[in-house]
Amino acid sequence: MIKKISSTETHQLRKNVLGENNPDYQFIYNGDDDQTTFHLGYFDGEILSGILTVMQTDETTFQFRGMAVLQSQHGKNVGKKLLDFASELVKPNAKTIWLNARKWVIPFYEKNGFTGEDDFFNIDGIGLHLKMSKLNTF
Numbered sequence: 633m634i635k636k637i638s639s640t641e642t643h644q645l646r647k648n649v650l651g652e653n654n655p656d657y658q659f660i661y662n663g664d665d666d667q668t669t670f671h672l673g674y675f676d677g678e679i680l681s682g683i684l685t686v687m688q689t690d691e692t693t694f695q696f697r698g699m700a701v702l703q704s705q706h707g708k709n710v711g712k713k714l715l716d717f718a719s720e721l722v723k724p725n726a727k728t729i730w731l732n733a734r735k736w737v738i739p740f741y742e743k744n745g746f747t748g749e750d751d752f753f754n755i756d757g758i759g760l761h762l763k764m765s766k767l768n769t770f
């Protein structure tokens with residue numbers, strides 16, 4: 633089941649999954665508590681096993697960020713379901729959805745309809761990223 637959660641509820645998974653090898657990982661993001669930002673949680677019973685944050689970056693543009701699935705639940709379509717759910721929610725207002733993909737996760741986003749730009753960029757402590765986006769034809 634997917635439902636909206638608070639920004640604080642994302643912290644543990646962000647820390648453990650996205651910050652796995654990085655004790656300095658900044659698991660609180662700018663904009664987390666903006667009025668137009670929302671956070672989705674995928675629940676297996678009581679257990680929060682996946683998260684995704686959606687931030688509006690202009691009137692018709694939305695950023696997906698903080699995508700993380702519990703290690704033990706990888707490969708069970710939790711990530712895909714979160715992306716699909718979030719895409720449906722923003723669909724009435726979105727022209728474009730974009731995200732910054734970690735290099736090794738690019739094929740996951742490609743499978744889910746995102747296209748990468750040409751140039752990688754580095755985020756200190758995490759590594760190479762690629763900006764990816766999809767237009768509202770999903």
Ligand SMILES: CC(C)(COP(=O)(O)OP(=O)(O)OC[C@H]1O[C@@H](n2cnc3c(N)ncnc32)[C@H](O)[C@@H]1OP(=O)(O)O)[C@@H](O)C(=O)NCCC(=O)NCCS
Pocket residue numbers: 649650699700701702705706707708709710711712713732733734736737738739740743
């Ligand atoms: C990336 C992540 C969110 C994917 O979530 P998931 O629930 O494991 O993925 P799904 O089961 O929904 O995968 C859907 C499809 O993408 C594929 N896929 C998933 N992760 C992939 C990866 N890293 N590389 C290539 N393909 C991948 C799956 O094989 C599946 O393909 P299929 O439909 O052909 O079988 C998850 O692995 C994760 O949390 N990783 C660590 C944190 C992270 O890197 N987050 C992204 C930051 S940009």
